Amino acid sequence: MAITENIFYLKHTILSRLNANGGINILDYMKEALTKNYSNYGFTPYREPIGIIEAQIDNNTMHFVMLTFYLGSGSENDEHIVDLLGDLQHFKIKHAAFFIHPMYPIDHPQILKAIRDSGYIIKPWNYTAGRDWYYDRDHPPSTFQGYLLSDTALLKHFDKDYKAGLVMKNGVFSSNQSTVAFLPEVIGKEHQILLETLLEENERRIIFKDIDT
Secondary structure, eight states, X not given: OOHHHHHHHHHHHHHHHHHHTTXXXXXXXXXXXXXXXXXXXXXXXXXXXXXXXXXXXXXXOOEEEEXXXXXXXXXXXXXXXXXXXXXXXXXXXXXXXXXXXTTHHHHOHHHHHHHHHTTOEEEEOOBOSSSXXXXXXXXOOOEETTEESBXXXXXXXXXXXXXXXXXXXXXXXTSSEEEEEEOHHHHTTTSTXXXXXHHTTBTTTEEEEOOOO
């Protein structure tokens, strides 16, 4: 893995910890971050995931990505959705799709209104049984080297966010068009780097587009 990739993940680790701890001393934390391996963020200097081949990335090529989120019927989604909408706004994301469980609108009308007011697509979640995880049957996540580009699927295979994020990023950059899937309560606070790895590429090497209808 390139040194620049290590610096990228170290930056996210430091910033996330600073936000979580109300601005601890930056020098103390940098010393700590450089000498410890934080399991949540998976930062390990100069080490790459075994068996993962990096995509050949052309900085002059734009990659079109359909960004999809899944909302279940549980009330635990609410706080994560508010944070998620804030992230999407921060990174100026104009296009995303939210697939909604049939029971979700009954219990969370205000959340749906917030999503709709933000300009994002809301669609019924048409799932197909018989998989490890149920994605919309018409818009499932893309695959890269046999891995689904989904936070839930990748975190089942990799014990470090860095590894999962690397597969997600390389999967997107290996194709001109792809679909990625996220559960707001999974990315939440602990795994937000999986999403932000892509969001920060908005209009640089990635163009987020509406789902095909």
